[in-house]
Amino acid sequence: MAISQDAQYRGELREIFQAAIQRADPSDALRQALPEKPGGRCVVVGAGKASAAMAAVLESAWPDVALSGVVVTRYGHAVACQRIRIIEAAHPVSDCMSEMASMLALESVKDLGPHDCVIALMSGGGSALLALPRSGITLADKQALTKALLRSGATIHEINVVRKQLSDIKGGRLAKAAYPARVVTLAISDVPGDDPGDIASGPTVADNSSAAQAQAILARYQIPVPEAVRQVLEQPREPVRESDIRSEVRTIATPHSALQAAAQMAEKLGYTPLILGDALEGESAQMGIMMAGIARSVKRHGLPVRPPAILLSGGETTVTLGSSEGGRGGRNCEFLLSLAVALKGEAGIWAIAGDSDGIDGTEDAAGAVIGPDTLTRGPDAGAFLDAHDSYSYFAAQQALVITGPTLTNVNDIRAILIAPEDP
Template identity: 65%
Template structure:
């Protein structure tokens, strides 16, 4: 198989997974019964603006208002619903402004009113209202440290819930006695609703000391105000909760598997909740791919290994280069495969942005290392410097989709011929 043929197949597999989670098709079927009173739409996340647009179009006869915040560059017009933009993955002043406006929107409602909460990945940083005694700078410092520590998304969002005035179900409590229905496009391993956007409308039974243990586990310096906030007792939030998962990593991988079959390959889904260090996960995946190719185990014939989830990149001192967890995974995979013939791979973030750069991810070919070496690039050095984006950019193998307006985490496919 030629490289261009393999690339076409891999691009299609990735795109089919993304398309299965687009907000326009998946939001309207999940809407609840129309309210007798008003409907206030709130939301946060990379897919939330597109979800809001779908709600506005589906309910022209409902008295509808609201505020939704998404990442810069991810907004779309949503009719009667106000769309704001803020920063990701570290909150900015607009994140705080958006949180205050959303909190204000749900106050003073009645029993016949409905709060429709549209939550998706990225919402934790996009909607940030510090807990009493904290300021935005405190939350920014903790977030930056967590992002470089290797902490997984569950651990990060556990901390965020306990440093927030609205996450961990507190926003839903503000909306009482109105009915609250939450629609979620999940980007977290395991699809725990309290982890998506840190669960502002979902009951939370975790405790502050658990968040403090996460910071201690990763050796993160804890400022006095944060220490105080996480040392205060807190009551779990409890209330009636109507939470609906409308798109998930598992469903996206099933769509990818259907695309694999259409191309005449056998799919194998390794899991939708793969975690751990990106470079280590890649070494494991390389070993599985080699086993398939050489021994027909754990499956035989032309095949595609599919996986999702959210790996991590730990930066230990020094200045890191450009790149996210997907390009780091791929560069490590290329180094592990060492030019093995008949194996190609794609990995990308379903939201179209891997880390903070403009690429969703990249593609690995059997000649990835050889072409890099021809251009004077030493793959191992780029990997050690966490500069995977620069490596793939130099050889022209980045996958650039632009914002997809959805987010069901990472999609990885390894094609074996």
């Protein structure tokens, strides 16, 4: 039986999405980026959704090196290791295991010498997973601030500025604790612009953020500030400078490289790919409206590319809940529902969007797929969009993309398919 065009296009979008994730797999990229084997001790530390998988690759690549250390990853993302301790903790809001992992990481790099080496394995999610509040601040204080910031619509860079100023491990402080040992960071970027200081909030990277910047961000988004946090931010401390550490960062996978792989798959399937950017930010719902306009231009005018085409983009959008409790769904599902509402059932346009780590927000789906019939297959899409309940809408349609943890993270992958013009 011939496959329907709808099923064909949905299947091709999943292939494109999977190609992007596969490019970000740490296995080959990490091996190629390893430094020379150290002559002294080698301590491994790490944090992020991909960090345990990275640790397993490192152990396999260096079977004859006496590795030790600790890596923390999200619950459900652990990979068995023999020489490196793997800890699971909470994401996106830290828990006591995040705090314990941070203390163990700092302890593991103490008393190292100039001939010793620290391999730091950092990936998306590391900011929450490696959490050590500054003296005078409790974990509960940081949890409350993180929850408020995540609901506020603040960018990931802004959130990380606050995190660094309230942490005794972020913003280069892990590398400073390891000095004079050499620190080589192998990073998988999940942040717009691939700034190493934003990947896991840069625990091994010199930092130029300030307490004043953190205070301004909290004021801008009207975040309630616990008294203990206010007092700490009023006592600025010296930042970690390049001269305080011996640190090198090697980025082994990025959103751009993942989009390039998606583009290659699109070409293989017979489409003209167009990468619109790998660092797009803004409100998910507004991004959906904007992308709908571009998709229509492609379909109706052949601009900026003629169909059949695939529009690709990456980055990290936001969902501002404000005082609303919100329903179920992350930024990718919200983007897709907004896109579907804006397209109003326009013929010839399908789309997929998902988080490359396999988890959109806090749900079990990476994202979803939409097509021209999306609005007719469910109840009032606008009401679900207003309630930030996109997951429920797509779950009812069986349109969710469920991959499970992918053990990598290069942020969101979005692909819009504009079908060939009718003959």
